[in-house]
Amino acid sequence: MTRSIVFSRDGVILNACCLRNIYASGCMVAILGALPIPTMIARIAYQEQPLRIFRENKEGEGLVVEHIDLQPALNAGLLVVASLTSEAEETKMINLATVLEGDAEATTAALALQRRRAIGVDGPATMGLFRQHLPDVQIVSTPILVQHWVERSRPPSRALRAALQNIHQGTGYAPPVHHPLYPWWQEVLETTKDEPM
């Protein structure tokens, strides 16, 4: 049994970990396209260091490293790259940098606060820091965004399973057992296991 997320903000800004996971799914355009609100990333989260994932090579015999490519999502207008544009945003970012300890995270948080965005984050430690220091900001995660896509778009079950497997293969991510959607995630993987690809 699952229930849809209600987005209480004007959009969602993805932290680097969530961005990598959504990209790794291989269904980034579809997942972002299903969201009822716009998606954003902080320029610094994308440019500060190369964001990479593992992807099965074309022959299906082993993994290769792939740099994430946002161009399809950008071209489709499903993703906006944002920077700090006012002194108020810069001040907020610097204040948050004292506790979040990373420019990418602090910028993401500042933009979320100033522009009323939810934050997409998957790293348990980073999620904890966001929750602690941004108690009023809605926090979402990859399982929530994927589940929203499933409810809106009803992708074939094998495509969904492949997306979840791609995420795990690409970044090592699977929701922690205390994540509300952990049972759902596991169920998808289990129940579609024997379906022909």
Add this chain to the structure above:
Amino acid sequence: MDQSVLDTIDPRVLGDDLQKARKRRGLTQEDAAKIIETARTTLVAIEKGERRIKPGELIKLAHAYGRQVSDFVRPHPVIDAFPRPQFRGPAAQSEEDAEKIASYVASVEQYCQDYLELEELLKTPLVRRYPPQYSVAGLKIEQAAEGVAIEERHRLGLGDGPLPILRDILEQDVGLRIFYMPLQPRTFSEMYMYTDQLGGLLVVNSLHQEGRRRWSIAHGYCHFLVHRFQSDACFEESYHRRPESERFAEAFARYFLMPTSSLAKRFDDLRRIKEKRTLTDLGTLAHYYGVSMEALTLRLEDMNLLPTGTWEGLEARGLKVGELQQRLNQGDIPARAQPFPLRYQYLALEALTRGLIGEGRFARLLNVDRLEASRIAQELQDQLGDGAEQSLNGDDPGRAIES
């Protein structure tokens, strides 16, 4: 608008940090002033703490200096200035080499600041098990070096056998901070420094083979034991005449890595089995002690177990050590060649799993991207084993550090 932390932070401390970061990046005040589109005099005033920096200016400067804004605004330990390492080796270093060394020192300063910050965050100061400095004045080099090597092995409970991973012994049992970095030129083998705040620290050239790196570690350790407060940057060739402290450190490395009693016994065992020693024997012994063939052969020559000039002869006959090692199929000398001390990595992992730092900072602390950081975290957890993993990850072993 919120009050800015920049209004409460001590502008002199911030200015000083900015100045250090600018210099480490090799930028002039003029360059930095251009980055924030201001006059040089304004930049000077900012660095002196006479003019408060604006948020946008700090963000631009931090990025231009290759640093995080948080490096300047979060509370962090202040690192005492490192003593300038004294060059050992070539009579004169080029200006280019000196610049490279300065940049290596700057990197190590940054790593040490991170190291101290982790220790403070986790309230886990480094335990130092330092012996008093050995006094060897007036003693003959060889005898004194062997004496110190034997005493240190005894103090550390190492017996006289081969040392397993020397780096781990000195990091964990002595409390040195040992970093592996790719140092250029390749003849640059090791750098030793000491400050009261950090204790002894070694930087070893990661471009070298493990046998050579172990030698460099032993060499640097000798500086710590005997000339503790003198920083030292060691190059391996071009000596006009090796200074006494260097000859002492080389002798110490020989005795520490290949103790006379143990090596003589092993060699004698070989002699009993075979009439003539072969290259295979030398290769096997070198691997056993974790040293190079050259170091082993010269040591046996010193002990009069091989004729003087054996190594020279082998070299003249075109001995290819790499090929020999491949033929012997011995595998690599056991090593831990990661850039950072194991303890540093564990502290970073603990800070992450306790939620004190985020995944991004964990990756930056290890100087890798998130993909590699995730792999390292998993590897460290595997090393810690199931029990530790449980306590590190709460209810979700193996998952907490992902992504």
